[in-house]
Amino acid sequence: MKVLKPLNFMPYTKKIATDLLEKEYGWKSYGQKHFESRFTRFYEGYWLPTRFNFDVRRNQLSSLILTNQMTREEALEILSKPAYDSETIKQDFEFIASKLGISADELDHYHKMDLKFYWDYKNDHKRLKFIEKMITLLNLGRRGGAF
Incomplete structure (x- = not known):
C-alpha cells in the first residue's frame, strides 16, 4: 500500500x-499556533514549558527554519520571550481550575508536584526489553513496533 499525502x-x-x-475571511491571529483555545494556550504556553521544560514553539519554529521561512536567530529571539503574558496566565489558571472543578491552589499544587516517570512504578519494561533482544538475536521477527 502506498500512502499519498497530496498537501506535501x-x-x-x-x-x-x-x-x-x-x-479574504477577516481572520485574526491568535498569537501562536493552537492559542485559539484557552486550554491549549494554557497547556502549551504555560504548563508544558514550566512543568516539563518542553516548549512546543521549538517544533513549530524548526519547521519554519527548515523551509527557509525564518532564520534560526529569529526563532531564538521568539523563544527568548515567554509564550504569553503573566496576567493572561493568571486568568487562564483560574479559568482552567474552575473548569476542572478544583481550586487554583490545588491546580498549583499539581503543577509543583514532583515529576514521576514510568520507571517510578512497577512495570514490565525490563522483561519486554529482554524478550525484544531475544527475538532480535534469534532472528524470529523484524524490529519495529513492540518487537
Missing part, C-alpha cells in the same frame, strides 16, 4: 497563508 506536494508559506486568511 503543494508549496506552503505561512506568511502567504495568514495574509490570505486575514484578507
